[in-house]
Amino acid sequence: MAEHTTLSEDHPIYADELLGLSPELVAKVAVALEAEHRFEARIQVEPLRPPECADLLQLLRPELRHRLIEYMRPDFDPEILPELEEDIRDEIAEQLGTTSIAHAIARLESDDALELIETLDEQKRHDILQKIPAQLRNIVEEGLAFPEDSAGRLMERDFVAVPTFWTVGETIDFLREADDLPADFYDIFVVDPRHRAIGMVALSHVLRSKRPVKIADIMEAEIVTVPAMMDQEEVAYLFSQQDLVSAPVVDDAERLIGMVTVDDVLDVIQEEAEEDIMRLGGVSGDDLYSAALETGRSRSSWLFINLLTAIVASIVIGLFQGTIEQIVILAVLMPIVASMGGNAGTQTMTVAVRALATKELTASNALRVLGKEALVGVYNGVLFALLVGCVAWFWADSWKIGGVMAVAMIVTLVLAALSGMAIPLVLARRGIDPAIASSVILTTITDVVAFSAFLGLAAWLLL
Amino acid sequence: MAEHTTLSEDHPIYADELLGLSPELVAKVAVALEAEHRFEARIQVEPLRPPECADLLQLLRPELRHRLIEYMRPDFDPEILPELEEDIRDEIAEQLGTTSIAHAIARLESDDALELIETLDEQKRHDILQKIPAQLRNIVEEGLAFPEDSAGRLMERDFVAVPTFWTVGETIDFLREADDLPADFYDIFVVDPRHRAIGMVALSHVLRSKRPVKIADIMEAEIVTVPAMMDQEEVAYLFSQQDLVSAPVVDDAERLIGMVTVDDVLDVIQEEAEEDIMRLGGVSGDDLYSAALETGRSRSSWLFINLLTAIVASIVIGLFQGTIEQIVILAVLMPIVASMGGNAGTQTMTVAVRALATKELTASNALRVLGKEALVGVYNGVLFALLVGCVAWFWADSWKIGGVMAVAMIVTLVLAALSGMAIPLVLARRGIDPAIASSVILTTITDVVAFSAFLGLAAWLLL
Numbered sequence: 001m002a003e004h005t006t007l008s009e010d011h012p013i014y015a016d017e018l019l020g021l022s023p024e025l026v027a028k029v030a031v032a033l034e035a036e037h038r039f040e041a042r043i044q045v046e047p048l049r050p051p052e053c054a055d056l057l058q059l060l061r062p063e064l065r066h067r068l069i070e071y072m073r074p075d076f077d078p079e080i081l082p083e084l085e086e087d088i089r090d091e092i093a094e095q096l097g098t099t100s101i102a103h104a105i106a107r108l109e110s111d112d113a114l115e116l117i118e119t120l121d122e123q124k125r126h127d128i129l130q131k132i133p134a135q136l137r138n139i140v141e142e143g144l145a146f147p148e149d150s151a152g153r154l155m156e157r158d159f160v161a162v163p164t165f166w167t168v169g170e171t172i173d174f175l176r177e178a179d180d181l182p183a184d185f186y187d188i189f190v191v192d193p194r195h196r197a198i199g200m201v202a203l204s205h206v207l208r209s210k211r212p213v214k215i216a217d218i219m220e221a222e223i224v225t226v227p228a229m230m231d232q233e234e235v236a237y238l239f240s241q242q243d244l245v246s247a248p249v250v251d252d253a254e255r256l257i258g259m260v261t262v263d264d265v266l267d268v269i270q271e272e273a274e275e276d277i278m279r280l281g282g283v284s285g286d287d288l289y290s291a292a293l294e295t296g297r298s299r300s301s302w303l304f305i306n307l308l309t310a311i312v313a314s315i316v317i318g319l320f321q322g323t324i325e326q327i328v329i330l331a332v333l334m335p336i337v338a339s340m341g342g343n344a345g346t347q348t349m350t351v352a353v354r355a356l357a358t359k360e361l362t363a364s365n366a367l368r369v370l371g372k373e374a375l376v377g378v379y380n381g382v383l384f385a386l387l388v389g390c391v392a393w394f395w396a397d398s399w400k401i402g403g404v405m406a407v408a409m410i411v412t413l414v415l416a417a418l419s420g421m422a423i424p425l426v427l428a429r430r431g432i433d434p435a436i437a438s439s440v441i442l443t444t445i446t447d448v449v450a451f452s453a454f455l456g457l458a459a460w461l462l463l
Numbered sequence: 464m465a466e467h468t469t470l471s472e473d474h475p476i477y478a479d480e481l482l483g484l485s486p487e488l489v490a491k492v493a494v495a496l497e498a499e500h501r502f503e504a505r506i507q508v509e510p511l512r513p514p515e516c517a518d519l520l521q522l523l524r525p526e527l528r529h530r531l532i533e534y535m536r537p538d539f540d541p542e543i544l545p546e547l548e549e550d551i552r553d554e555i556a557e558q559l560g561t562t563s564i565a566h567a568i569a570r571l572e573s574d575d576a577l578e579l580i581e582t583l584d585e586q587k588r589h590d591i592l593q594k595i596p597a598q599l600r601n602i603v604e605e606g607l608a609f610p611e612d613s614a615g616r617l618m619e620r621d622f623v624a625v626p627t628f629w630t631v632g633e634t635i636d637f638l639r640e641a642d643d644l645p646a647d648f649y650d651i652f653v654v655d656p657r658h659r660a661i662g663m664v665a666l667s668h669v670l671r672s673k674r675p676v677k678i679a680d681i682m683e684a685e686i687v688t689v690p691a692m693m694d695q696e697e698v699a700y701l702f703s704q705q706d707l708v709s710a711p712v713v714d715d716a717e718r719l720i721g722m723v724t725v726d727d728v729l730d731v732i733q734e735e736a737e738e739d740i741m742r743l744g745g746v747s748g749d750d751l752y753s754a755a756l757e758t759g760r761s762r763s764s765w766l767f768i769n770l771l772t773a774i775v776a777s778i779v780i781g782l783f784q785g786t787i788e789q790i791v792i793l794a795v796l797m798p799i800v801a802s803m804g805g806n807a808g809t810q811t812m813t814v815a816v817r818a819l820a821t822k823e824l825t826a827s828n829a830l831r832v833l834g835k836e837a838l839v840g841v842y843n844g845v846l847f848a849l850l851v852g853c854v855a856w857f858w859a860d861s862w863k864i865g866g867v868m869a870v871a872m873i874v875t876l877v878l879a880a881l882s883g884m885a886i887p888l889v890l891a892r893r894g895i896d897p898a899i900a901s902s903v904i905l906t907t908i909t910d911v912v913a914f915s916a917f918l919g920l921a922a923w924l925l926l
Contacts, residue, residue, distance in 0.1 A: 176672070318858075
């Protein structure tokens with residue numbers, strides 16, 4: 001089998017090209033823009049689909065991006081907007097102005113329109129709402145009434161629902177006549193006379209059934225309904241646990257009011273994973289496209305918290321200044337203990353934060369997992385105590401210092417493993433996102449434990 | 464609007480209950496198992512769906528899990544197996560034995576069967592392949608011939624394909640008669656006489672078109688085909704960029720050989736995000752369910768690498784042992800510089816690793832982003848130089864030490880920002896996963912820079 005498939009010339013779209021724009025194309029567009037060749041630039045951009053256009057815009061320097069937007073303004077495709085990262089979207093929305101944006105939004109699906117409008121600031125949101133058709137405005141305002149990140153915000157307001165007593169034939173005839181169907185749908189919902197969702201049928205099941213068959217006979221009655229107030233993270237969990245492609249959204253009275261589709265869920269899953277990764281790394285969000293000043297400011301708040309915890313660790317070291325004065329080698333060796341503690345703790349914390357996010361870590365198994373982590377701490381504690389003890393013994397030429405280091409290592413690694421598991425659990429129980437605060441608390445604890453165990457033991461045993 | 468929807472009694476399934484098992488149910492099952500009440504335990508487990516059963520099994524203590532599997536053995540639902548985490552799945556597969564597993568696998572869809580078999584070890588895989596029906600064995604062996612994590616492994620071998628000249632009516636009649644259709648499908652693929660994929664039609668478009676309409680007239684011709692050798696990560700990127708629910712998989716000659724559906728892609732996206740999170744945290748994978756000894760062993764390799772880098776940092780400190788001997792306060796203050804450098808570098812690195820994974824960071828913008836990070840480093844460097852300089856000045860009661868610390872902080876933060884961006888870029892270009900190796904290299908560099916800048920400047924200016 002060949003290393004990679006070669007696609008023939010007449011093939012509609014080369015899958016490989018879709019995986020990111022070719023650097024050559026980006027370079028060509030950039031050259032055309034530099035030279036202010038409006039026509040040449042537009043020719044290059046013309047065949048691109050909205051997601052690729054969005055990628056291209058994000059890759060260009062701000063000045064060139066600004067110029068390209070001006071060139072594209074006459075027939076700017078609104079589908080590009082929802083594909084952009086927030087910073088770039090704000091910038092382009094600013095440049096296009098509310099009138100152009102309102103025109104663009106009027107051409108989007110209701111859930112895309114809502115997604116776009118909710119990212120704008122209060123003033124711009126208000127201006128644009130005045131300028132879009134009344135019907136769409138009502139839908140968007142209804143959507144904005146739901147809390148951020150709820151199923152109500154995520155849902156598409158168009159869906160297909162039929163009564164139980166219809167046949168497959170009647171359903172097909174209805175679909176052929178209807179003119180306000182959603183652009184894409186994968187299931188037909190079944191409602192009772194009070195418009196409550198009581199079942200659903202996959203389109204493939206409708207298609208493979210004969211016309212006289214009753215919808216009631218082929219519908220799945222054990223369905224998952226999504227309350228409009230449900231958090232989008234829980235919606236995503238439902239979709240992936242139950243392998244859904246669409247799900248009915250219901251209001252307080254269980255009436256069917258919308259539909260969530262898997263493409264929106266895909267976005268949510270990526271957003272949530274990204275959020276966890278960023279928070280664990282001490283960044284408030286993806287700031288790749290933010291200006292340097294803004295990025296610096298937002299990151300400095302985290303660094304400031306880190307500074308405070310580093311000062312706490314230094315205060316602990318300060319308590320043993322006299323000890324270090326007498327045995328300087330302690331200052332050389334102490335960062336090893338702290339570094340190992342921080343790393344071992346981070347390993348456990350990472351597993352805990354992820355397991356909490358995927359609901360694998362619960363009250364039912366927390367104690368057992370904590371016990372296991374203690375054992376892991378002892379295992380690695382003893383292993384590295386031996387290793388590090390020997391290193392310190394030879395380095396400092398004193399078996400006593402080696403012994404002190406070994407004991408400090410065991411204490412630190414066991415406490416690091418326990419804190420790495422316990423901190424996220426406690427934070428989660430108190431309703432604080434464990435991804436955001438765990439690592440600061442953790443490294444403060446591991447540093448304090450490492451320095452006080454190592455220097456404290458040294459002061460006690462060696463002086 | 465109420466805080467949370469209340470679902471009435473006659474509602475088929477309570478959405479909230481699907482979000483993780485209730486702790487009460489887990490406790491009830493555990494009590495029944497403790498007391499060896501086979502009947503009671505089975506009554507509790509009976510109504511659960513496979514994903515919930517999998518969750519329950521994962522939450523139980525190993526002995527109780529073992530007992531429950533024995534109770535469930537007579538009618539063990541094979542759909543539970545693909546839902547389990549790998550460690551638990553191996554354990555249960557071991558307990559059930561190859562004959563039971565082979566029976567179970569024979570009842571799965573071909574892609575689920577393949578997914579399950581590929582996780583087993585060589586010997587068990589061989590035994591089971593001998594015991595499943597020849598037809599399924601052929602399919603599984605064909606699948607195993609594709610590289611791990613390729614579209615060929617991911618794809619479902621059943622799909623629906625029709626020739627261009629068919630009408631909607633003929634297509635519907637075919638679907639009503641066919642008896643080997645996939646359980647779920649969302650698009651119909653269109654093939655030319657050489658069985659190459661040249662278009663696709665969403666089921667909703669088939670349903671809303673009249674019987675005499677030609678498939679060629681409603682099909683989407685600009686389709687994305689997935690080469691069987693494509694990496695699953697790239698497949699996931701395609702699905703999310705193009706909002707697909709299914710896509711045709713083609714061989715070297717572009718012949719249609721399978722179909723990837725969005726539910727598999729959802730799993731891939733979660734796996735890949737999890738992998739990145741775990742690797743950034745220095746863990747080889749989700750080891751929540753591994754035994755303590757195994758977990759300890761796998762984590763120790765990472766700690767060992769960390770030990771080596773910590774020793775490098777200590778060697779740097781050792782070079783300035785004489786300086787510390789004369790000004791002990793330096794030992795107290797030096798961890799602050801190192802900690803700030805490590806944190807600032809991690810912030811940048813997190814953004815870089817994520818942007819590389821989502822293909823937002825490319826050759827086209829790497830240099831510009833690097834320049835921006837340098838500016839961010841200068842901004843925060845100056846800010847924290849002032850802060851930390853004052854802290855050190857008062858603490859050490861010496862404006863000279865404060866000055867040295869301030870300069871060291873600027874140098875460290877600028878180099879941390881540059882390395883945080885450059886290391887993942889270089890690793891990615893060399894084909895090494897930036898998530899796995901970046902943080903070790905980064906903290907080594909930030910530690911070395913921090914300690915040598917701070918202690919070196921002190922030795923030069925203060926002695």
